[in-house]
Amino acid sequence: MTPFxxxxxxxxxxxxxxxxxxxxxxIAGSGHPIxxxxxxxxxxxxxxxxxxxxxxxxxxNNLSGSSTIVVDLPRFGSTGTYEPFFSYxxxxxxxxxxxxxxxxxxxxxxxxxxxxxx
Amino acid sequence: xxxxxxxxxxxxxxxxxxxxxxxxxxxTTILACRVNDLTITKGEREITYDSVxxxxxxxxxxxxxxxxxxxxxxxxxxxxxxxxxTSSVITVAENSHINWAxxxxxxxxxxxxxxxxxxxxxxxxVDETNTLWYKDYDIAYTNQNSILGTFINMGSHFxxxxxxxxxxxxxxxxxxxxxxxxxxxxxxxxEGGTPSGSNAHTPGNIAYNTPGHYTxxxxxSGSTTGAVDVSYRHISIYNKLGxxxxxxxxxxxxxxxxxxxxxxxxxxxxxxxxxIPSSTLRDGSLITVFAEDWYGDTLVKQSLGGxxxxxxxxxxxxxxIRGSIRYNYRDSSVEFDVGSPTEIMKISEGFSVSIRxxxxxxxxxxxxxxSAWVLILNMDTRRALYHYLRWHSTVLxxxxxxxxxxxxxxxxxxxxxxxxxxxxxxxxRGILLGSIVCDRQGRVWAERDIYLEQSAFxxxxxxxxxxxxxxxxxxxxxxxxxxxxxxxxxxxxxxxGGYLPLLSNAPGVTPGYRGSVxxxxxxxxxxxxELNTIVGNVFANKNSEYPNIDIELVGNYRNYDIAPxxxxxxxxxxxxxxxxIVFTNKSFYLTRMEWEYNPxxxxxxxxxxxxELVTGFAGDTTDIPPAPNVESGGFNIPxxxxxxxxxxxxxxxxxxxxxxxxxxxxxxxxxxxxxTNDGKIWLSPTTTNRALSAALYIPLNCPYTQLIVVxxxxxxxxxxxxxxxxxxxxxxxxxxADGIGVVTTSNKTVTVQEPDxxxxxxxxxxGVTVTLIKDNVINFRFDRLGGDGSDTYSSYIIFxxxxxxxx
Numbered sequence: 001m002t003p004f005x006x007x008x009x010x011x012x013x014x015x016x017x018x019x020x021x022x023x024x025x026x027i028a029g030s031g032h033p034i035x036x037x038x039x040x041x042x043x044x045x046x047x048x049x050x051x052x053x054x055x056x057x058x059x060x061n062n063l064s065g066s067s068t069i070v071v072d073l074p075r076f077g078s079t080g081t082y083e084p085f086f087s088y089x090x091x092x093x094x095x096x097x098x099x100x101x102x103x104x105x106x107x108x109x110x111x112x113x114x115x116x117x118x
Numbered sequence: 119x120x121x122x123x124x125x126x127x128x129x130x131x132x133x134x135x136x137x138x139x140x141x142x143x144x145x146t147t148i149l150a151c152r153v154n155d156l157t158i159t160k161g162e163r164e165i166t167y168d169s170v171x172x173x174x175x176x177x178x179x180x181x182x183x184x185x186x187x188x189x190x191x192x193x194x195x196x197x198x199x200x201x202x203x204t205s206s207v208i209t210v211a212e213n214s215h216i217n218w219a220x221x222x223x224x225x226x227x228x229x230x231x232x233x234x235x236x237x238x239x240x241x242x243x244v245d246e247t248n249t250l251w252y253k254d255y256d257i258a259y260t261n262q263n264s265i266l267g268t269f270i271n272m273g274s275h276f277x278x279x280x281x282x283x284x285x286x287x288x289x290x291x292x293x294x295x296x297x298x299x300x301x302x303x304x305x306x307x308x309e310g311g312t313p314s315g316s317n318a319h320t321p322g323n324i325a326y327n328t329p330g331h332y333t334x335x336x337x338x339s340g341s342t343t344g345a346v347d348v349s350y351r352h353i354s355i356y357n358k359l360g361x362x363x364x365x366x367x368x369x370x371x372x373x374x375x376x377x378x379x380x381x382x383x384x385x386x387x388x389x390x391x392x393x394i395p396s397s398t399l400r401d402g403s404l405i406t407v408f409a410e411d412w413y414g415d416t417l418v419k420q421s422l423g424g425x426x427x428x429x430x431x432x433x434x435x436x437x438x439i440r441g442s443i444r445y446n447y448r449d450s451s452v453e454f455d456v457g458s459p460t461e462i463m464k465i466s467e468g469f470s471v472s473i474r475x476x477x478x479x480x481x482x483x484x485x486x487x488x489s490a491w492v493l494i495l496n497m498d499t500r501r502a503l504y505h506y507l508r509w510h511s512t513v514l515x516x517x518x519x520x521x522x523x524x525x526x527x528x529x530x531x532x533x534x535x536x537x538x539x540x541x542x543x544x545x546x547r548g549i550l551l552g553s554i555v556c557d558r559q560g561r562v563w564a565e566r567d568i569y570l571e572q573s574a575f576x577x578x579x580x581x582x583x584x585x586x587x588x589x590x591x592x593x594x595x596x597x598x599x600x601x602x603x604x605x606x607x608x609x610x611x612x613x614x615g616g617y618l619p620l621l622s623n624a625p626g627v628t629p630g631y632r633g634s635v636x637x638x639x640x641x642x643x644x645x646x647x648e649l650n651t652i653v654g655n656v657f658a659n660k661n662s663e664y665p666n667i668d669i670e671l672v673g674n675y676r677n678y679d680i681a682p683x684x685x686x687x688x689x690x691x692x693x694x695x696x697x698x699i700v701f702t703n704k705s706f707y708l709t710r711m712e713w714e715y716n717p718x719x720x721x722x723x724x725x726x727x728x729x730e731l732v733t734g735f736a737g738d739t740t741d742i743p744p745a746p747n748v749e750s751g752g753f754n755i756p757x758x759x760x761x762x763x764x765x766x767x768x769x770x771x772x773x774x775x776x777x778x779x780x781x782x783x784x785x786x787x788x789x790x791x792x793x794t795n796d797g798k799i800w801l802s803p804t805t806t807n808r809a810l811s812a813a814l815y816i817p818l819n820c821p822y823t824q825l826i827v828v829x830x831x832x833x834x835x836x837x838x839x840x841x842x843x844x845x846x847x848x849x850x851x852x853x854x855a856d857g858i859g860v861v862t863t864s865n866k867t868v869t870v871q872e873p874d875x876x877x878x879x880x881x882x883x884x885g886v887t888v889t890l891i892k893d894n895v896i897n898f899r900f901d902r903l904g905g906d907g908s909d910t911y912s913s914y915i916i917f918x919x920x921x922x923x924x925x
Contacts, residue, residue, distance in 0.1 A: 025721065028672050029583025029590070029694055036719035037133030037416055067360040114718065116415040117135070 003085040004043075005072035007058045012052040014043035019076055020112070022069045041073050045109040048098075053106045056096040068092055068115070078118040088116050119677045120576050123421055130584065131414025134673035136722040138433060138715055139881035140278035140388065141354045141402035144331045148182060149173040149203065153222040160217050161200075163255065167207045178203035178226055179335075180349070181515050185225040186216050191397060192223060197513070197688040199233055200226055200255070212236050212255045221455055228309075228333045230350045230516050232437070232459055234538055235509065236469040237491075241474070242636055252490035253509045259490045263479040265343035266297040266494075266501060267508060271518040273426040274337045274559035275435045277366070277406040285355050286323040287311070288428020292874045293520055294319075296340060297501055305337040323428075326355045329364035334685070347508070348514050351402055357421065361876065367394070371717065373453070374408075375434070378710035378727075379680050382539060383458025383556035386434055391451045391579025399443060406454045407434040413673060421716035425557050428517070433676070433722075435560035437462050458556035459517050462537035468510050470535040473502060475528060477613040494531075496612065498640065499549055502531035503542055503564060511538045513562065517522045522682055523552065523566035523574045528643050529617065549642045551652070555681040563681040566709045569659045570652055572685065573869055578677070580687040580703055581669070583694050587723075590690070591668040592699060598661040600636055602629035604740070605653045607641030622649045624657035633661070650736040658734025667706065667728045674722045683707050686728055705731040750890070826887050827919040833914055834877045887925075 005068050020040040024033040043094055048056075050104035068090045075086040092115040121129055154168035171190070182200045185193035196216035201209040208224065211233075235254045242248035252258055271293035278285045287308065294304055306316040311324040326332070332353040357364045369391035377384030386407065408431050411421040420666035421430035430849050434456070442455035476482040476493035483490055486849070494501050500521050507513045510533075528549065533541035542564070546552040552566040568575050606621040620643050642650050667688070671678075678686075686708055689702040710727035784819065 024668075025719070025723075026587040026672070029541055029586045029588075032584070034672050035133055036716075036721055037135035037412065079455055115720065 003072060004077040005070075005087075006015060007070050008072075011059070012045065012048060012056050014111075015044040015046045017041065017074075037117070038114065039076060039118050041071070041116060043111045043113070045106075047102070047105040047107060048109045053096065053098065053109060056109070056111055060093045060095050063093055071113050071116070073113070073116070076116075088118070091116050119423055119425055119679070120578055121352050121422065121677050123504070125318065125677075126579050128413045128420065129422060129673070129675065129677065132194075132673065133416070134722070135412040135416055135720045136674050136715070137410045138372065138717070138722065138803060139279075139356075139408050139410075140370045140390070140766045141356070141408060142367065142394075142399060143229070143275070143277075143406070145183070145227035145352075145682045146331060146381075146399065147172050147191075147225055148228050149175055149208075149224070149226040150175045151224050153218060153220055155218075156220045158218040158220060160220050161214050163210055163212060165210060165218070165224065166206055167208055168206070173226070174459060175203040175205055175208075178208070181230050181282075181348075181512060182226050183229045184208070184210060185223075185227065187223045187225070190223050191225050191253050193225075194402065195219075195222060195401075196201055197231075199231070214240070225315075227351070228331075229404070229793045230333075230512065232462045232466060232516055232538075233512050234466045235511055236468055237471075249488050250315040251491045255735065257509075259479075260774065261480065262345075262509070262570060263476075263490060263493055263505065264495045265340065265345040267345040267504060268294060268296040268302060268338045268340065268347045269500075269504065269519045269521070270294050270336055270338050270347050270349040270514065271520065271561070271605075272334070272349055272351060273518070274424075274429050274561065275352045275404060275406055276429065276432060277356070277408045278431060279356050280327070281358065283327060287326060288323050289316075290320040290322075290427045291336065291338070292336060293321065293518065295500075295521070296338075296345075297504055298340065298345075299342065299402070300343060301341040303339045303341060304727060305339070305783070307335040309333050309335075326353065327358050329362060331355075333851045347514065349517075351516075354406065363468075367392070368547045372713075372715040375714040375715070376710070377458065377558070377680050379553055379683075380709070382464075382543065382554055383460035384434065384436065384456075384558060384680075385439075385461065386456040386706065387453065388451045388456060389451055391449070393445070393447075393450055399452065399454065401437070401438055401440040402441065402462070403438045403873060405436055405438060409433050411676075422677075423678075424559050424561050424672075425561055425679060425682065429559055432559050434558045436706070439676060440465060442483055458558075459560050459562060460539050460554065460556040463511070463513065464537045466538045467510070468506075468533070468538050468541055471506055471541070473505055473531050473533075475610075475613055477531075497528045497531065498525045499528055499546070499564075500525050502528055502545065506531075506533055506545075507538075510541075513538065517556075518561040519564070520561060520682070523550065523571050524644075526644055527610045527612050527615075528642055529608070532677045548640050550636075551641065551656070557679045557681045558676075560628070561681075565681065565683055567659075568683040568685070568761075569655050569733070572733075573732070575683050575685060577685040577687065580689050582689045583691065585675070586669045587672045589669055590670075590695065591691075592664060592695065592697070595661070595663055595665050598630050598633040600657060600660045601631065601633035603653055603657045603737070604633045604635075604658070605641060605649060605656070605737075606639045606740075607643045607649065609643045609645060620646050620649045620744050621647070621740040621742050622653045622737045623740050624653040624734065626738040630661075636660075646739055647736075647832060650739060653731070653737035654734040656705060657737065658732040659730075660731040662732045664706075664730040666709075667723065669728065669731075670725045671723060675724060675876050676722075678708055678711065678724065678726060680708060680711055685731060688728065696766040707731050720916040759782055779801055822924040824887055824889055824925040825925065826923040828923075830919050830921055832877065832916050834875065 004011055019051065020042045022035050022039060024035055025105055026034050028034055070087050070089045071091045072085045072087050078084060091113050094112040094114065096109055096111045098106040149169040150170065152169040153165060155166045178200060180201055183202050184198050185191065186195040186198065187193050188195060196218060198213055199211040201211060210465055238252040238255050240250050242250050272291055273289060276287050278287065286488045291304055296303065303534050304317055304319055306321055308314050308324045310328065310330055311326050313324065334351045334353055335348065337348045346655055356366050359365050359368065367390055371389050372386070373389045374387035409421060411418055412419055413422065424430050424432055436456040436458050439457045439461060441454045444453045448453065471493050473494050475497040476495060479490040479493035479495055482493045487493065494505055503521070507519065531545060533545060543554040546564055550566050551570055552564060554562060554564055556562050559745060602623065604621065604623045609618040609620055613618060629717065631764035684707065686706045687703040688706050690699055692698045692700050697782060706728035708726055709729050716723045
């Protein structure tokens with residue numbers, strides 16, 4: 001059972017994945033960087049089947065302009081070598097992207113999960 | 119809002135997260151019906167109706183809004199304020215903008231708008247010399263300006279989510295102010311809330327368990343006078359997104375959000391990325407932007423800021439500005455502008471109002487004061503503003519109103535025929551050097567400028583480099599903008615206390631060497647000392663070294679607002695700016711705010727503008743010059759005596775030499791009769807004088823035999839009872855001797871009547887008939903008989919000529 005889930009439903013583990021670097025909003029007068037309060041998680045697949053891609057697309061399509069999704073991701077800031085997964089609620093998906101269609105597989109699929117509160 | 123220490127710690131905890139939501143208040147229908155009057159015409163106030171399809175007249179409240187349209191629920195024919203309703207007639211405000219027609223659709227909704235209320239002055243049908251004065255068409259004066267009333271404060275409009283099946287809304291009448299300081303009773307009605315009512319000053323949290331749009335009403339009554347005021351607020355309760363059907367608008371963005379004290383409020387630009395029907399969105403719709411906030415801990419939701427208790431989550435309340443709704447069908451979007459209540463007041467025109475102070479309005483009516491409506495009991499600025507807003511607008515029904523600063527007696531208050539905002543703003547500025555400004559949540563503040571009365575305002579926390587982002591922009595003014603200010607006004611001490619004109623200037627008698635000259639007059643003052651302080655502070659602030667500092671704050675600092683004014687201490691360290699400017703708790707005040715919202719990153723951040731708060735040294739008293747002599751234009755000009763023009767008698771033109779004529783010269787003044795340069799012939803009181811002598815030649819063929827002579831003269835003098843005789847027409851010979859050409863002589867005398875030294879003039883019956891002797895000269899003599907020798911007054915005559923009638 002893959003630990004990556006949308007609303008409790010597992011999906012294909014990405015080839016590469018990780019917490020995206022947060023861009024700073026600016027530098028405070030005290031010299032401290034000001035970061036936004038939410039984080040992003042980026043997932044990439046070298047190849048996905050039609051069905052796996054469709055699952056990602058459906059997760060995105062099921063989100064209306066207002067609703068959010070619960071995503072199980074590696075916990076941000078966990079200590080030790082073992083990274084337990086954590087269910088982050090209130091997340092928003094970007095539309096999954098791909099580069100080429102190659103012999104019934106999608107190449108270079110990318111999915112960005114935003115508005116993650118850690 | 120001044121945050122507590124705990125709130126300040128929270129405020130400075132990063133990161134900040136904010137989710138904004140957009141609410142459009144949808145008023146419920148109270149009564150839907152149709153006009154039932156075939157003869158109804160434009161301007162009608164009493165609207166007969168039938169065909170009720172929804173609601174009941176029993177639920178109609180004074181002040182509700184009625185749509186008039188060509189279909190059910192439409193407002194294409196107009197919108198009008200309701201006064202009252204019976205089972206068959208709806209009474210509306212005076213109007214001329216609706217062309218009423220039979221079967222028009224009428225929809226009364228549970229919504230209260232800002233609008234002007236018009237007075238009415240008519241000729242008394244019983245007494246045409248009298249006028250009858252009414253407010254709102256038919257409200258006659260009873261005792262309104264004696265019992266006055268109350269500025270109700272009950273918090274802003276509200277919008278929020280059901281969470282766990284309920285949404286608590288906090289209510290308090292904190293800040294409510296009665297003008298007579300009497301104790302008050304409170305009657306709350308919470309439509310849709312639990313409980314549904316309360317008599318407490320602060321009912322606290324009222325639970326709303328069902329989504330919908332509701333109206334809360336507060337009636338405040340004076341315990342002694344019974345003065346009643348009422349105010350309404352609109353409440354919108356929603357399901358959270360994904361948890362029900364009643365959700366706020368989802369796809370929208372904040373395209374602009376800024377406000378300033380100079381502007382008097384805020385303008386918010388909104389773009390909605392979905393088509394909204396016009397029945398949902400119209401000019402004047404109430405818009406509420408509300409928030410969910412997190413400070414530091416992204417899991418613990420807490421909102422900070424706002425001036426109203428229990429309204430921390432309300433970011434902004436306002437109304438769609440007329441004509442700003444723009445539909446973009448290509449993008450399926452609609453844009454509109456939302457303004458603070460003051461922005462709506464700017465487009466609502468009222469009538470001119472003139473009111474004055476009175477010790478007792480009920481007995482103050484006179485020939486020059488036609489109605490007690492113009493008299494206010496012991497008027498001050500608050501009472502003047504209350505009267506205008508209460509009786510000439512609906513502002514107090516829809517918004518909190520606060521007055522900050524020291525008030526003072528006011529003798530007169532005049533508002534031009536201008537917008538509701540300009541009427542009170544001009545008065546506040548002209549009387550107190552103050553401003554009318556609306557905060558983000560819709561409360562209207564009447565405040566004196568902070569630098570005039572710092573003690574009336576609170577001090578916020580010290581802003582330092584941890585609170586702003588990037589560089590701060592400091593404007594520095596090295597040269598004075600103003601070189602000289604003169605200010606004046608009246609210290610008024612009440613109806614019986616009189617008044618004192620005051621004048622002062624700054625920096626003093628000698629102006630500065632740079633800058634312009636400014637003059638302000640008409641202020642309401644307390645004393646010369648106060649005026650000297652005011653003018654000194656105004657001078658110092660106009661010439662402040664740091665008139666503007668722009669700061670981009672790091673987070674959701676909703677504690678700041680353009681009103682009420684607060685002292686904002688600012689600390690800038692030497693390495694905070696490249697110029698090395700150092701401020702240590704230096705006092706500033708906020709003049710402008712502009713908000714930026716990024717929904718993806720969930721941050722809401724303001725950019726604020728601050729102005730240096732400076733105290734100057736007192737100005738110099740200017741003695742007010744004495745009032746000039748109005749008749750001589752201010753100059754002491756002696757009266758100029760203009761001598762009377764003596765008109766000599768016209769000589770008779772002899773045509774063919776048949777008519778008599780006066781032979782020149784006409785000698786005036788026999789040697790014993792002085793004639794002065796002003797044409798007066800002064801007559802001695804003791805002797806007979808001869809004032810005038812003229813020769814009349816009679817030709818041989820003169821057809822006339824007689825001449826009637828009436829002397830034309832005026833004079834003055836003599837004692838009463840004396841005989842001021844005019845001895846006339848003693849015919850004399852050519853050589854002045856008697857005997858030649860004897861003619862009739864006559865002594866015509868005038869007896870001087872009481873009092874002494876009176877004026878007299880010729881008598882028309884004073885004529886003397888003279889028989890003409892041909893080829894002779896007749897001398898006419900104008901004498902005065904002497905007095906009795908004991909006259910007090912001399913007399914004079916001014917001779918103008920003879921009236922001659924030839925027979």
